[in-house]
Amino acid sequence: MGLNYLVTGASGQFGALVIEALLKTETPESIGALVRRPEATAALEAQGVVVRQGDYTDAASLRVAFDGVERLLLISSSEVGARAAQHQTAIDAAVAAGVGFVAYTSILRATESPLTILPEEHVVTERALAASGLRYAVLRNGWYSENYAMGAGTAVDLGALYGAAGAGRVSGAARRDYAEAAAAVLRGDLPESGTVYELAGDEAFTLAEFAAEISALSGKDVPYVALDEAGYKEALLGAGLPEPLAAMLADSDRGAAEGGLYSEDRSLSRLIGRPTTDWRETLRAVLVPDAG
């Protein structure tokens, strides 16, 4: 059966927001949601969207799931280290199924980023798309403000915000902003194949500013404690994080210190037709959710 849209990673936070955004203008039956776990199906079916089953590690499942799809949003896998191969499997399946357009969620300035861990697989996937013959666009998403906001409660408990981003500025935007941009690219007149969107928040913050805002919202003194990459990784390991996650977060912060999460590109606010969500608002929603 034909489908105008298929969103992979639909059980995830980003995918759910893209579907929500698409539903504002498109009919539910024109939107497909790809999930790998049957238990993720019910909530999506309740929205009336078409649920298809598929796993990035199972080429045959994707080949069937992509059948008749005109516009595919390939949301990058959360399985860091395994995902370049997973994305290749998805791209091959899209070619075999004759998908008309693929948008892929990459990372800000993937090819020039000072971050070393996260961009690697995105660059491999961007190259795979370019070599595939598919019509495609790359959504190079900057940092979700939520990434830092989620740690704010811990910072309050610890009495300090630890990080290795130095005085680096982070052009964060809300996950919802990036999701609306993805929906805008999918639903509109298609961009020229190979278009790369550098997507970032309108306003940047340093971790010292972030800590000051945590202090203001919590009423407690939560200073920013600047560690180097190795020190931050040790602190994360000490807090019980698994080694690959600690290494990735420390590397990303060190990259941020070198400007890797900063951008003056305004493509994100242009695509969504409004300013990006203020990082303070995202922080407040996480730290004081009942404040409205």
Ligand SMILES: NC(=O)c1ccc[n+]([C@@H]2O[C@H](COP(=O)([O-])OP(=O)(O)OC[C@H]3O[C@@H](n4cnc5c(N)ncnc54)[C@H](OP(=O)(O)O)[C@@H]3O)[C@@H](O)[C@H]2O)c1
């Ligand atoms: N820009 C940023 O700051 C930032 C931050 C975090 C993540 N990201 C990237 O953006 C993506 C979307 O973010 P998110 O917040 O929505 O992450 P998320 O909530 O962890 O969602 C990840 C999605 O990928 C799916 N997935 C993972 N492995 C899969 C596989 N083998 N086959 C099919 N689907 C698979 C997950 O399915 P299940 O529900 O079955 O696990 C889930 O739907 C992440 O996966 C990550 O690559 C970006």
